[in-house]
Amino acid sequence: MSSDFYKTSILPFSGIIIKLCRAYTNSQEDFEDYYQEVCLQIWRSKENFRKESEWSTWVYRVSLNVCLTLLKKKKNNIQHFVSDAMPAAETENNYAFSDESLNLLYDAIRQLSEIDRAIIMLYLEEKPYQEIADILGTNPNNIGVRIKRIKTRLKKILDGKIY
Numbered sequence: 001m002s003s004d005f006y007k008t009s010i011l012p013f014s015g016i017i018i019k020l021c022r023a024y025t026n027s028q029e030d031f032e033d034y035y036q037e038v039c040l041q042i043w044r045s046k047e048n049f050r051k052e053s054e055w056s057t058w059v060y061r062v063s064l065n066v067c068l069t070l071l072k073k074k075k076n077n078i079q080h081f082v083s084d085a086m087p088a089a090e091t092e093n094n095y096a097f098s099d100e101s102l103n104l105l106y107d108a109i110r111q112l113s114e115i116d117r118a119i120i121m122l123y124l125e126e127k128p129y130q131e132i133a134d135i136l137g138t139n140p141n142n143i144g145v146r147i148k149r150i151k152t153r154l155k156k157i158l159d160g161k162i163y
Contacts, residue, residue, distance in 0.1 A: 021038060023109050064118050120151075
């Protein structure tokens with residue numbers, strides 16, 4: 001990947017990539033792997049961009065697809081074993097944000113289904129319903145209903161009523 005492509009086509013959208021990767025990972029190592037894979041896939045698929053949407057929409061779509069694919073692969077490859085090591089819950093947030101409320105929000109978002117995570121991340125980026133629908137391959141009315149339900153669920157999670 002050329003540094004020019006990275007500087008002009010990936011770096012300006014790194015916030016998008018970081019937020020999506022963070023929403024689908026539980027450790028710094030996984031986050032870094034996801035981020036690197038997203039950047040690689042954006043570079044590999046740049047020739048497939050048909051300019052039917054904004055570049056940012058394309059970056060979202062590729063980022064989301066990569067995160068979902070890696071998450072699915074990880075679920076399929078989970079190996080269960082007994083260890084004396086520290087429990088995962090105590091080691092997972094070693095890449096935490098300095099803002100505690102942001103950490104709580106990401107923890108709550110990680111409790112949502114994969115598709116709901118995608119929807120709320122796009123919503124938090126202030127993407128219009130139509131663009132969210134385009135990225136996810138659904139219709140804008142469906143997005144509006146789902147966002148309302150997701151907000152309700154997040155509020156319950158953050159209020160400590162759901163785990």
